[in-house]
Amino acid sequence: MPLLKLIDPISFNKLVQFPESGLAIIAFFTLARFFSRYGLQQLLFLEGLKDDSSYVQRGYTRVLDKAFRFLAFILLPSFFVEVAHKIVFFTTIKISLPYVSSGVALNAIVFVFVLASWVYRTGVFLLVCVLFRLTCELQILRFERLRKMLEGCDSDCSAIFKEHGRIREQLWLTSHRYRFFIIACMVTITVSQLGALLLALKSDSQKTFFNSGDLVVCSAIQLSGFLLCLFGAARITHRAQGIVSVATRWHMIVTCSSSGSPQRHTPEVDDTPVSTHDTDSESSDIFLTISPREPYLFQTRQALVTYLQHNHGGVTLYGFALDRGLLHTLFAFEFSLVLWILSKVIVLS
Incomplete structure (x- = not known):
């Protein structure tokens, strides 16, 4: 008889334990x-x-509260559903162990141990996801501060370069640790x-809360925790890119403001007659006064923009x-x- 025909409700619930244990081992x-x-x-x-x-310190306090709210929103509803499923499960089956009398007491002890095991495995996995999300949110706050630095026309390029270098180093360490x-x-x-999708579609057993409740809870935990990591990484990478x-716009605004309002100077008029060949155009009497530091500042800003264009990566995977x-x-x-x-299911059915 094919394997899919042999799946009963108890063995179907056991199939959920392998990915939960695997994720818990990886997280541990x-x-x-x-x-x-x-x-x-x-x-x-x-x-x-x-x-x-x-601004960053106050924002990180809010991020801490938000991260633990995420953990509570994922863990508490799943915990209540898991408790309801285990109550239905252990009131339906009868557990027997060698040299131990079976009964309500044994079922209650096993129920507590199974529930504690689920809380530990789920909590360890979600804790790593929350720590990764916290790290990404802190770097997002620092990018917001860097953006505010770029909004000022008198921003110091060396300070911007130093701050971006610190954020880039921390993002590299985060990518290396969590990849x-x-x-x-x-x-x-x-x-x-x-x-699980293949087994659920091919299994002939009836799908009920009794035999599929663990699968629903396991899938919700896995997808919620993993999407928490992916969305956090995508957000920080989007900010880094x-x-x-922002730096290019800042460079253009500062450059235009420094050269868009030139000072017009007219040389002093004296009584000396001027020949016609010395006054071919009026532009000879008008010229722009440019600060001696402006070419240096322009090159510094251009170098900073070029650096950011080649170092805009966020969280990376190899x-x-x-x-x-x-x-x-x-x-x-x-x-x-x-x-x-x-x-495949449609063809084989």
């Missing part, structure tokens, strides 16, 4: 490596927060979701910018796999 080793090497303060780049402006977690989660979630246009274009590519790839599975 990621956190263990983070805290053993960096610590929370260095991981979130908090050591340089005291040197930031009050394995993002790729491993993407592979695990893709395989688990497509495998958009700073080039050299590929995690921007909206990459998100569109991933969506097209996943959608193609879903259509391929649907075509």
Whole structure:
């Protein structure tokens, strides 16, 4: 008999445990490596927060509250659904262990252990996603401060260059630290979701809350946490790429303001007669006064804009910018796999 014919409600629920455990293992080793090497303060780049402006410090306080609200909005509804599903599950089945009398007490003990295991695995995975989102939000605040620096016509190019270099270094460190977690989660979630879709479509058992509740909760947790990471990375990459246009506009405004209102000077008139060949045009009597520092400042601004044009990357995965274009590519790839599975199910059924 084919494997898909042998799937009963209990074994269908067991299939959900593999991706949950896999994501928890990936997140656990990621956190263990983070805290053993960096610590929370260095991981979130908090050591340089005291040197930031009050705008960044106040914004980061709001970002912290927002990040934990995201965690609560994802975890609490899923927890209540999981509790309801486990109550239905353990009141329906009867657990038996060697040398242990089966009954309500044993079911209650196993229920508590299963629920605690789910909370731990889900919490570890979502915690890494929230830490990554926090890191991206802090860099977004620093890009906003850099943008405000570019809005001033008397901005210092060296200060802008120093601030952008610090943000770029922190983005490079963030990409290097989280790239394995993002790729491993993407592979695990893709395989688990497509495998669950195939099994759900081919299984002859009736789909109910009893045998499919775990699948719904697992899918919601996986997609919510992973999309939290992807959208955070896409936002910071979009801000990093958009700073080039802001700097170019700033360069044009400063250049036009410095040369758009020239001073007109007319040489002093004396009584000496002037020959006609010395006054061929009126422009000889009018000339522009340009500051001696203006060519130097123009070249400095032009060099800064050129630097930003060649260093505008955000979060990267082994050299590929995690921007909206990459998100569109991933969506097209996943959608193609879903259509391929649907075509196979229709052909085989």
